[in-house]
Amino acid sequence: MRFPLYIAIRYLFSKKTHNSINITSLICAGGICVATIALVCTLSVYNGFQSLITGLYNAFDPDLKVSLVEGKTFVCPPEQLNKITTLENVAVVSEVLEENAMVKNKERQSTIYIKGVSSNYIQLIRPDSILTAGQFLFEDNGTDFTVIGAATAAVIEGNVACISPIYFYAPKHDTKINMANPEKSFNERAAYVSGIYAVNQQDIDSRFAFCSLDFARGLFNYNNQEISSLEIKLNVNGKVEKIKEQIQTILGDNFIVKDKHEQHEEFHRMLKVEKWITFLILFFILLIAVINVIGSLTMLIIEKENDIRTLSCLGANDKTIKRIFLLEGWLISATGAVVGLFIGLLLCFLQQQFGLLRLNDGGMNEAFIVDNYPVVVNGLDILIIMATILTVGLVIAWFPSRYVGRNQG
Template structure:
């Protein structure tokens, strides 16, 4: 064992002659411990909330979405897209036609977004996590129905059961605007809703219909807005995305869920790291207690240091003693802090003792936790780097103080 390590460990764990030093050293350890535990807990809680939020917005987002690089519509009547539909990696494939429309029921009107999809692709979505009321279907016995968003239902005040629940979908005709009667430039089609989606910002203004109805309501029979794709192996999604992009070329964009909602993903992650840096700054202030602990230790052990210098010890040895002392405080505090943070997060994940506000509209009962190994490593590395800097500063000041005292004593 190196001499500097021996002295550092003995000074930390042996009983000091001054009780205040014990208290300050303990405060230093507790400061590092609390900072480390807080970082682990906050990051894990933010991971859990991030996972919940992104899963909510990904409920109706496909794994991959093909869009034109320019313009809004494109044709799929060619061999390229026929081959794409037949790819063995693809489990679900649906052509999509989207556009804003004016919805009308009785005296109520609402501007919504019609989304026409292939009826069989609806099976790719989790009905229990999306449907608020009614049936999760858009086609039954060759009759087209709609699933509407919560805002659509609330603004139109349309029932989802009964014979008198047909709403009108209005859209302008392509190339219209020349008719004597303005009503002749409007396509109007009727459809009845069979289900209402849960209130969620991503699709509360949607009206989901079979793509054939959307084509008829929009007067667009040749082109589509996008293609939505689901795969057999989500773990290999990046590879499949690259293969499809290479197949389609630069005229199209293949977007994963993060690329479909870039603002959402960026916002969630920015909030997480903003909180991390704020807590790190608070932790740095707490770790500065090490300087106070070293100062008190220098006062208590200055006679020992003077004796060591008289025996030929260099300043570098004394500096390493106090440097190792500071690092021991940091390592003990961070190790136990990360362990306590893990135990707390594990207990929350298992028992959910910290609960959200109860109510029928509550999305989750308890605050979610998602522990990630990378976060534990990041917390330990952050505390370690800060501790290295502060321990070095403490040891430097300690050696300088001892040197000044030794000079005065010699005089």
């Protein structure tokens, strides 16, 4: 292998008799280089957006969430709850009741997702990182309070300075709507706005209204033990999969335990599909660039007919000669890929450090939560890109090199 590789490297960097061969080889390597840069940068930007959005969701997502496989609410027996709470590396277990409702402030209204939580819920999240006004307070001296998202607050014109409460409405269970007096078909509860949160994600900022568990149970006509889920925070060194299995064993097959990723499985699946569809599109562009190696290698084989005869006379067999040109074609692809990888990683580094490509233009009406395109380089992506290019380059180089020696001699 050392001899064919040595000759292939000499052919790669030596000046050819016909300058067009040098130009063609350079164009081939350049095309592969550009395609590699596009693959590295595009996939890294996808990783950046995925990391950014996942971080936003993580502001509310527990480490583990327990809910029914079928059904909406359940009662968790105290002995089971105590077993979960006392598991090693379980830091907080909060009872939660979630349901759709309508929120109204004077003449302005919006649909909302009520999230009634137990008193220890504040230990499960980082309220200081998401609160833009007020505090996480749900009850004080018999008065009910709620924390709403910034988008919801803008729609209903509610804020912590309001001296009047906002009202929540939910349909009564097993009751038909009275068309003559629709309000009689709904439960109504009032609460003052104690805080406003924002994570700069429209889906989240317009979705939740946090309140006490008792407030939610009263609004939705549930008894004082019913909940829709358990949200669990683990210690830093907690092993998620191990604790998942332990909780599943305690509760049985009627329940499902989801980690952070599984709580938004559809979202992550969609991002992954989009990412690899983009990879395939760029791969076809790369394939066109790599196919040009066939032409460049064919021209080189024709030019080196005399060298092939000389090598044959010196004892090189057809297999060795074919291997020389196979490696030559592969080296063209590899050179373009390595240079493209270096430039792509350099661009990603510069984007991370200096924000070369901006999302916001610095004006007053900035629509994005970050100023620059987020970039995260994934080592596995780099391995896949390089393995793909080098494999395709080897296959493409095999086509012209297999004919070497048949017509020479």
